[in-house]
Amino acid sequence: MEMLIREMEVENPRKRRKLEEGGFRTSEEDWASFVHDVEEFEVQHVQGKGKFAFGFVEGPLIKALRSGDW
Numbered sequence: 001m002e003m004l005i006r007e008m009e010v011e012n013p014r015k016r017r018k019l020e021e022g023g024f025r026t027s028e029e030d031w032a033s034f035v036h037d038v039e040e041f042e043v044q045h046v047q048g049k050g051k052f053a054f055g056f057v058e059g060p061l062i063k064a065l066r067s068g069d070w
Contacts, residue, residue, distance in 0.1 A: 058066075
């Protein structure tokens with residue numbers, strides 16, 4: 001049985017996904033842009049460490065809870 005399976009695999013190899021030609025090619029310009037973006041992110045992350053990207057603003061529900069109106 002195993003021999004029959006092996007023979008079938010040799011005769012009918014498993015299907016492989018077709019890739020577009022040049023699908024994985026990237027230019028030096030693309031890599032340079034990527035490196036620049038990573039470096040820019042690192043600078044922003046280090047400079048902004050511990051800071052939030054937004055501020056908390058109390059809404060009507062919180063104001064009502066604080067004043068005891070709820």
